[in-house]
Amino acid sequence: MxxxxxxxxxxxxxxxxxxxxxxxxxxxxxxxxxxxxxxxxxxxxxxxxxxxxxxxxxxxxxxxxxxxxxxxxxxxxxxxxxxxxxxxxxxxxxxxxxxxxxxxxxxxxxxxxxxLATAPLPLAPGRSAAGFAETRVYRVLFADALGPDGLAHLRATWRMTVTGDAADPAARVLGVARRRVGDDAFTWHLRRIGAGGPWCLDLTAELAGGRDDTVRPMLRELTTTLRMAGLLPVTVERFS
Structure with missing residues (x-):
């Protein structure tokens, strides 16, 4: 990608x-x-x-x-x-x-x-958790929607914590998962934007030092997994 x-x-x-x-x-x-x-x-x-x-x-x-x-x-x-x-x-x-x-x-x-047009997003540095030098938030926006089988596969693959019922039109965040890569920590939320709207993946990257070389491979891996599950990536935006 x-x-x-x-x-x-x-x-x-x-x-x-x-x-x-x-x-x-x-x-x-x-x-x-x-x-x-x-x-x-x-x-x-x-x-x-x-x-x-x-x-x-x-x-x-x-x-x-x-x-x-x-x-x-x-x-x-x-x-x-x-x-x-x-x-x-x-x-x-x-x-x-x-x-x-x-x-x-x-x-x-x-x-x-x-x-790819980029909206003016707030890029002011936010407060990082203890032990981390920088926190970033990315959103990968997708076209189309996940079916029940695709969602179940993702939850199993990522060992996601289920946070919402996909059958509930009001549910937005449907799962969250975490991983450490070296000293960096990643948390991602699988989210639905509005009832019947597109899906996205919100990735929070907590970076321990001055390097960000773990971010691109993580974005690549997660996006590829969703692409293979049936979603088509549209863009990747940075929120902070």
Missing amino acids: SVGEGGPAALDYHLVHPGPAGGEPRGRPEGVVVEEFVFAADHSAVRLHSAAWTPQDGGWWSSADFSRTMRLDAALRSRVVAVPRRAAAATYRELGGGELPDEATLRGHFHDSTP
Whole structure:
């Protein structure tokens, strides 16, 4: 999902399936979509790159409009399934593309990126807990919603403490989990923004020293887990 300080991270892969408007993905995939968010130094997202391939086109093409449509059009989004690179490579081969290009080559097809508007957020430093030098809060916003199976999987995977009933339209925070990475502490809340609205992940990072190199991998891991559960990431904002 990101380009980290230590070099390029893995790209995000999706398969696009045929299917009726608003229906479930079905049938043989029609194409492959590759995406990558680009981040500022503070790990907030600033733009989104994408490239797509179908047998009919015969080559890779880049379109900011297609990335936006994936996030705005529920009918298209219902046909898009997140997969690991090995599954994308297998589909690419089965559709006649041959061997899936390496990620450096795929990045060469990113010609038309989507700028991500950032709202003016309060970035004044908040009070850090004892033993920590800095506290940051990030929000990863997603399109679509989690079903009961996806939510149950996340709660088991992250050993989340259940804080709300997903069947209750008024419930907003549905679970919370924590982890230590070295001397840094991370807490994340799985949240619903309004009844029937989008979902988000709010990550609080409590950093013990002057380095923040644990933040990007944590954001990457959590976002990938939610992407594989069926949510499509829209942006990453920093609140504090």
